[in-house]
Amino acid sequence: MSKRVKKILVVGILFVALLFVMVALRPSFLGFFALQADSILHAGTWEDDHQNWHRAFNEQQPAQVKVVHSKYWRSDHFTTEFIYCFEVEATPEWKDAFLKKRGFTQVSPSVARSFRTNIGSDDTPDWFAPDPVELYDVWDKNGYFGSVWINKTNGHVFFYDMQL
Secondary structure (H helix, E strand, C coil), X not given: CCHHHHHHHHXXXXXXXXXXXXHHHCHHHHHHHXXXXXXXXXXXXXXXXXXXXXXXXXXXXXXXXXEEEEEXXXXXXXXXXXXXXEEEEECHHHHHHHHHHCCCEEECHHHHHHHHHHCCCCCCCCCCCCCCHHHEEEEECCCCCCCEEEECCCCCEEEEEEEC
8 A cells, every 4th residue: 555545544534543532522413513413494474374383482373363474584503593583363362361461561652652663674574664654552671572453443463573
């Protein structure tokens, strides 16, 4: 065997041994790549897709809720990063339970106006709470990125959330 082949063989064996030691000493190394692969497989943008409710809440859509519009975006980053927006028709009981479960409180129209500028990004769909602020009851929660907008005329519920 030539010196060149021996050198390549030794370097190859050392490289494999180094990988083995890295994996043995740092099991999170493989976990990181597994998380990254999982994130890439679940990344994307879905509009008016029947799976969006499950993507957002990890549960089946309640029978009391009819999704009119939805948009869900998830990044391909290994941490969970998402933005979703929904327009739903729902029973009054579901609306009350939804607001109570998440700890929302109603805010004044002047406060709601400031929210309007926060959701006016390029990512906000045109169908999201398109009417003037005065036509909505708006609910918010401290420390929560999203808010809930309930149309006073037709009762449609608009809500969004994000984690970046």
